Amino acid sequence: MSGVGIDAPGSTQLFIGNEAIARGALEAGIGVASAYPGTPSTEIMASLISVAKEMNFYAEWSVNEKVAMEVAAGASFAGIRAITSMKQNGVNVAFDFLANLVMSGIGAGLVLVSCDDPSTISSSNEQDLRNIAKWLDIPLLEPATFQEAKDMTKWAFDLAEELNTICMIRSVTRIAHARGNVRLGELPKKEQKAHFDSICPVVPTLPKFISYPSAWLHSQLHAKLDKARELFESSPFNWYTGPEEAELLIITGGSCWLYSLEAVKALKLENKVGILKLGTIWPLPRKLIELHLGKSQKILMVEEIDPFLEGSIKELVADLPPATPRPTFYGKHSGHINAYGELNPDLVIEVIASIMNLTYESRPAEYSKKAEEIPFTYMPPRIMTFCSGCPHRATFWAIKNALRLDGRDGFVTGDIGCYTLAIGPAGFFQMRTMYCMGAGAGVANGLGKLGQFGFNQPVLAVCGDSTFFHAAIPALINGIYNKSNFTLVILDNNATAMTGFQPHPGTGVTGMGEITTAVDMEALCHSLGVQVEVCDPFDLENSTATLLKAIAQDGGPRVVIMRRECELVRGRRDKKPPYKVHVDPDKCLGxxxxxxxxxxxIFGCPGLVWDSESGKATIDETICTGCGVCTDICPQGAIIREAV
Amino acid sequence: MKTLAKDPLNLIIAGVGGQGNVMISLLIGKAFIKEGYFVTIGETYGASQRSGSVMSHLRISRENQYSPFIPNGRADIILGMEPVETLRILQQFGNSDVITIANSRLIHAAGMEYPSLDKIVAAIEGLSAKSWLINATDEAMKLGDPIFANMILIGALVGSGIFPIDKKSMELVLRESFPGEKFDTNMVAFNKGMELVAQ
Incomplete structure (x- = not known):
């Protein structure tokens, strides 16, 4: 067994946070894991699924996060420990089920991992999911290190069973995708048996797994939280380091703990500044916090995105006896730390230095001056673009030309995937709306009904193949039912490419590698009574003509599938390019x-390079993947492709 | 037990998405883990396969786990896979003691004019206490695949002697990471890198 399944208790591995979480789930003896991929959460499931067969548990890529959450709950109801993982936006999708699940309680240990993405590094928005735990009245743990990511996940299953409620773990990008030391524990060896027993312990004639419309059940949830708070008071995931009387007390948790530690060390304040590190974030261990609040008259809250700890701890202080001295709070409310974006050691150093009236120099001023004098032109920015040979570049080229030929100021509504880059130069700025999964098709439904107000701009909704199954099908059905006038373009590259090429219901293979029925998207569309055309995006002429024809139609929705395998998948398998491409310097007029x-x-494939010395275009052979599409865009026919 | 000249030791690997940053940082990190160090690696994801600027921060310590962010101006060693990216990192994280090893083969930024390589190299040298510029990509192409540039750079890093990991420890990690023939070719590349900085 390799990767997260390695049976070497006591050994130290170099795991990313996501692998550490996966390992924790294995050490807890999970029987089922389910997820929909989403950065930065994907590798939790990816690493679990890679060992599932050998380790005799079940793992799946689900069609979306709501179903993933329900799959895990189903297993829990039948006495099998289960985990589901998703990015912050995914929890929004699963939320309806979650908000009802909490009313009934669970069977075996059930854990939800949400990976938040402060600074929206790979996300369409910024959300702080600690608030969701508070909203749902469920316990939330947040790891500060890779070791804790493993240890907390393992413990979360015990906690969930003890409290009879789902337990949530919040991770962030800098835990999920950073790598560090993880000392492994034992893997359980016992056999598991599933049995669904739904007898309600309170009223035996009633089924247990029901979200009864009952305020009393809501009160029971609060009782579970009180029990959690008691357990958290003595949790080993919370601790204090620093002097008994501190000039400044930092209260922090998660990724911010290491930043705080480093900042205090960089400013040589170990004897003056104390740090209370919390791992049990909701409900907060009230007595423990009260005990440490007395250590200083100045309290700094170091946390990412919302002032969650800050607000909750201020609430707690408001309930203290009137005679208790009130400390001065520093944090997001005071303007010392932004209530958006991620933190890092430099930002925390800056805040502490300003509170403590210190100056900090990261390097000699003379060096900084020299470094800052380097002209901007020496370091041209690299704008994110589609990979060399990506079918999406060709698709958006065809879309751009079709919309221009149509001439009615048509536009693209889109959503989440690699193709989101079409909001910028990579896709020629064609995408004009972008929100959550499936929203391009949904928004197109509304735009497509505005004819009575004189609206005649063509609407092209785009979605990826995985996104089609995840969230666009209901929008398409809505359009058919309500006769909305738009074209749905499915960018079918036969993978969930953006998150690492995971299979989906259309690929004919499961996450565990089993052959399965491939849901046929053309047949599905046909069965809905909608017209479908399939194009190869690399055939620019046919793609443009087909799109133009679809755009020109009126009435209900029509579907164009742009089908071409993701170039990264093809390249890894075939190991050789379809064409050898070069620029004929005699034909290129520069x-x-x-x-x-x-x-x-404009076309902007990374393999195409402007050679300023010769004043002509050329091909970087280390980057070109030989798709040959650029041959068809050069007005001089100077780009030559030869079949390999 | 070996100790570090400075704790934590901060190494940044700079490059362009798709070059192989993640692989290099993982291999180096594993070598340190084997010798009982705390290792933290911070990566740039998202842009990683899409031709953006990427960097990996490696932090090595005998004492404790560090965060995945090296503070501004606090890099000890910079391993550059591309000249402009090396300079970008030096500007933010360099200091008077920083040591740089960089691939001199450029990768064009889509739609942008690439500055003169001589000027870039001069700026890199000007901001480094010590630097090696090697054409790892061209050497790698001689071995049949530009991807071997990564192993050449690891070889250069170990060969430069600025790094508390020797050939033997690195070889152990490579043997675990590359099966059969792949190990042999990678060792050829590794040795080439060692040779390039020894000249």
């Missing part, structure tokens, strides 16, 4: 052409 560097400046 600046004299009048195309204004169409290939390197």
């Amino acid at each position: 600046e004299a052409c009048g195309c204004d560097r169409l290939c390197t400046r």
